[in-house]
Amino acid sequence: MSERSGSSHAPTRRVTEPNPLPTRLGVHPSGDGLDVAVIARGASSVDMCIFDEAGAETRFALLGPKTGIWHGHIRGYGVGTRYGFRAHGTWDPDGGKFFNSHKLLLDPYGRGVDGVVDLKPAVYAHCVDDELYPSEYPMRRSPLDSAPHMPRSVVVESSFPIIPQPRTPWENTVIYEIHVKGFTKNMPGVPQPLRGTYAGLAHPASVSYLKDLGITAVELLPIHAKCDEPFLTERGLTNYWGYSTLSFFAPEPSYATAESRARGAQAVVDEFRGMVSLLHQAGIEVILDVVYNHTCEGGDAGPSLSWRGLDSDMYYRHTTSRPIQTIDVTGTGNTMNMDRPKTIQMVLDSLRYWVRDMGVDGFRFDLAATLGRFSTGFSPMHPLLIAMATDDILTHTKLIAEPWDVGPGGWQTGNFPVPFSEWNDHYRGALRNFWLADVRAQASGHIVSGPNDLATRLSGSQDVFEHGLGRLRGPRASINFVTAHDGFTLADLTAYDRKHNKDNLENNRDGSDDNRSWNHGLEGTLASGATHPDAATPYAILANMPIARLRARSQRNILATMFVSSGTPMLTGGDEFGRTQNGNNNAYCQDSPISWVDWDLAEGQQAQIDAVSWLIALRKAHPVLRPDSFATGHPYGGDSLPDLSWYTAQGTRMPDYGWTDSRHRTFQMLRSGVKWGDRDALIIINANLDDAQVTLPEGHDLDWLIAYSTVWETPADGGVSSSLDPNELSIEVEHVMPRTTLTIEALSVTILLSDIAFQPEH
Template sequence: MPETFSAYESGPVSPRVPRGATNPSRLGGHIVADGVDIAVVAPHAKAVEVCFFDSYAADAEETRFQLIGPDEGVWHGHVAGYHTGTPYGFRVWGPWDPQRGLVYNPNKLALDPYARAITGAVDLTDAVYAHRCDDDLYPIHPLQPDSHDSASHTVRGVIQAPSFPVVAGPRTPWNDTIIYEAHVKGLTKNLPDVPEHLRGTYAGLAHPATVSYLTDLGVTAIELLPVHAKLDEPFLTERGLSNYWGYSTLSYFAPEPSYASAAARAGGPSAVLDEFRGMVSLLHEAGLELILDVVYNHTCEGGMSGPGVSWRLIDNAMYYRIDPATGHTRDFTGCGNSLDSSEPRVNEMILDSLRYWARDMGVDGFRFDLGVTNGRLHEDFSPDHPLLQACLLDPVLRQKKMIAEPWDVGIGGWQTGGFPQAFSTWNDHYRDSLRQFWLVDAGTQSRGIARGGGPYDLATRLSGSQDLYGHLADATTAATRRSINFVTAHDGFTMADLTCYERKHNGANLEENRDGTNNNLSWNHGVEGRAAGPYLTKDDVPQAIEMLTELRPLRSRSLRNLFTMLMISAGTPMFVAGDEFGRTQFGNNNAYCQDSEISWVDWDLEDFQHDLHDCARMLIHLRRNHPVLRPARFLTGQAIDDVLPDVSWYTRAGTELSDHSWHDPENRVLQMLRSGKPHGDVDLLAIINATAQETEVRLAEGRGTAYTLRWDTTWERPEDPDELTRYVGGQKILMEPLSIALLLSSPDVKSLLEH
């Protein structure tokens, strides 16, 4: 094995590759004729070696070749005799100048940013840091290059060849889309009908038991938390924890190997790829789309004190935003670094990654974590950013669903509704409005306090959030789908926990409950905790369980209220796996490091959870069957070739809502009449009683048709369709406290009156 060189020497002594790559602009490692083409971008480097290994063993024999370059910043070459399955990496030579953000150190093996598969693992020892560290892995200042060789302590890329084609996706229209956010491992780790050896894996997610559950529930798309290969942060490994969610990317092209079945891992990196692609095919065959949560805003390498495993070693000053005064990485993400999306080569990597997952791996869409960072030119966010525009113009990507998390931690970092029109964005205003109205304000109302801003904001969210998205060019057409409506996401309380906890309970994260938001906008209905779990608040546990059990019906009703609102709102609904049956995280609102029962979906359901599931399933199918519940255009109160406006609002007395009532905090009983004619559907009348008192409501007249009471959130289970109650406009209905009723019109009012 060749000698390990110091960063201070003039350059490598390994042989040069005999010729350049067939196509130097095609980055990464690719099988070509008798060997492998290699190309990597490193414009500040003085020399680059490609290192091939003769096995997957940590101490495998290494053979190095110097690449040709740089040609427009690219180092490249063709090496004969290597084939699919060969492990490889780079050693990169260049200046050690931390003040300029340059920390080249050829003692360290760098993972190819374009590697399609990986082997091995990163050992967080001093060997994987470019700079010298103390015994606790903190940097020794001033920063000096570390002399340890990292090859046996880090991951390697693996050369891959094209595999079998993935079954084409269903291309579900936006207006029909219902998103189910899930974690590959957490979804099936405890799912009984999935064979134990497949639980928590790509294969387990595609197992018939999982697929049939999802299709029966009625969702159309699964949005997976990150599946790109990941690396745990050092501060988590110190505490014996891991980055369960996966927002710590190690590779933008390789799938996370630990989510593959044991058989696939034993079969090698190609088998891991095939398991992922097989999962996508099986989901597509069942009519389900797959959306990936992607983290193109930062990487696992953290700030300048973090490890060097890939981009930092290859060209730290190009890949990351660097403060020119100090050489430190700039941080718009809260994670120590920010990829520099003002750099064309970084955008090229992101776009190549997206195309690879869309074309070769069959993915149907992407959710951009901290998407504002991707849209920053130098400082400020711009919807005209080249990366964002490229996503909309690329012939492959423009056919995919594009979703942005519209914030980061930098100045001007809140951009809900600010992305280009083909992007949809997570609507945090929707989340906060529904929580405020149905939980925070309902809690104060139940104590006899009129607080809040009236129903104006709730009505705006139900009608498509035109205040946020109406300024865009497509505002008169398919505009509402741009709002991803959600009450919960992976980050925060589950929907059930919103009804059981007002304070975070993150002790298991070992940060003394300092992590996670304090702005939960939740309501525990009077007592903190659940009737089962670690956070009972009374010394007398049996008494506490009895008290908490008595609260269960009201809490379940609040959960049904939230789910009902979600399914009748204009926009694209999204909810978290298990919300449909009241899954708990025991009050943990930041479970990113909990690879445990806190995060895994518990499928051992109590009777009330089966009932909640049946209610959620009914509401999802009601939305899918009735376009009036999912309007594609903003609802503005205007009539469109109809005697009724697209939406109109009424008081409990059946009269039109007056202007001053919209901002009256005591106005918590209202009726929403939505015309079905523009949608080729029946009319929807939704009655909301958000007070703590039983209330009589006189039904809005509408167009003079009959109504069928299709759903009432006081019901613990859906009613038999043959036993539903019929009403006519003007008739009175008694609404229980904190409840919603959904009525659908029918034309046979005359026959109803005769009976």
């Protein structure tokens, strides 16, 4: 069935001037008007609908199609124009065609968005009941006009220059994952009107905190314009994280200040660009978490807001036989179709826009395996991945893959090409196992594994990343993380054995059950003096140390391990002081105190911040703590020691059998600093429940300085003052002679640096 109707009250004018460059998709100011181009290959006609300040609609019937593109030059309009599209054509949902000119559609290339989607029956291309489910099958075309319930695309411009990108080298990068709203919603020092906004993130109070902590890049949860899913709105919840994209080109308006929102889409864009510029001024890069694997339109019975109403078969992956169905490898109802060149072009155009016009420094690609999928499965040679890797703009940015999705063959860690880095789930699992799940098992009397997996992760996960198209990346390919936005916070990893997600209103069914956490004996938040419930435990550390202090020690163990590991560390915002979500490990729908950072910090939390900032400062000052190449196990440049060597608690070389022996969970890692002209680094790990006598290896026969120990509740406990220069260290910290035997407390990490850098004779 075809149609050429829609809401008949709006006047329609026929465009007579072509767009001189119809392959430049979107709506762009040009001379005395706007150049318009939109893809709708199967449409019989497409109208651009322009709305005046009173909301009156005027339609312009575009020229075309020219290779599927409808286009024109429309005089008399420019920046600030509010518009959408209506596509006319065949109604054939079973064939993948959802044309319905009663539906106002956002421009897939729209740079600004004004308004929000009002999830009412009118925004569905088909007829639905009061609960928004199809009212009949085969689905019947809806006669309701969606314009009163739809936001508008808005023409915007880049109105001022952005301070150039810091271009921090990978080996110096420390990533900090945060939510724009949640990070400053309650931050003291940020004025109330700016809290929870782009401007708030760029406020001096926020920037100074980030700088003092030592991070070099913020990774922002999705800031593309979004739309909540119907099942959330009916429960009174929202998609707080934002993995429900409404526009790949427009910033989410709700993260702008009320003043900017009142002034319109251009002010929202300006506020975002101003935020990027001010963060650049402070030397901080901005990495966006981007969601090109799916959209907010859901499955076949979802709303028709943009892509579905223009060209569903091009934008979405479908089965090939009638009645066709949407293929879902993302768990959201739809999957973007990266077999289609124009869908690939949209992603590339979006990425370039955010770098060139909006100033961002990189991207973290949600469910990135989907972006490398053909209909037959994932390939690291997929045109989209290779295009990003070779693009003259994108190749100079930081590209980070979340290397999995939920489809067949969806786990692809280590398989992305240069220049991608990848979230390393091996690393996450290894550290959680070693410091939490294994120790919990030990406390219950079980035998656990040795340090083999942890040692591999400390060394940069060469087993994962040194192969295939990505083999030249080195350790920086591994994004080393233990927590992220999804899952427990670091504090909750040490306080909960089970998820507590009842506030999500899904009867605690949502969220992962594979947490590898340890509550240290009691579940949840405790009084500061609470102790282990088993008074007969044979382990002194469990019997004598309050659980809260032991939990903080475990957090420091994980953080210290992360900041001395080869690779790129990623810290989740708030983990540096033990932020809790009260056991919720899937707070995607919690725009509430569960997700907002609580800045009312106790003394112990400030001490944790001091520890993390010192760890980051040490890492920054000493390349030996952040190797930029995989170790060989052989001496470098005339050195007398291997670049990396491993020792037992007795100071002897680790035997082959020791890697799987739990008795060797107390071990030493020695990195020679010769390659970098740096001091040597000796990391002593005791992941057993008893104190250990550890004899230091001979090494270069230099004295050692104890630069950090997780036994210290604050760096000041070890003589590290706030003014101490990590490049110099000082006589304030403890000196240790080579081959000395030290008592290393149970469950601790000790970082030692040689007092000078060793100089080979040749």
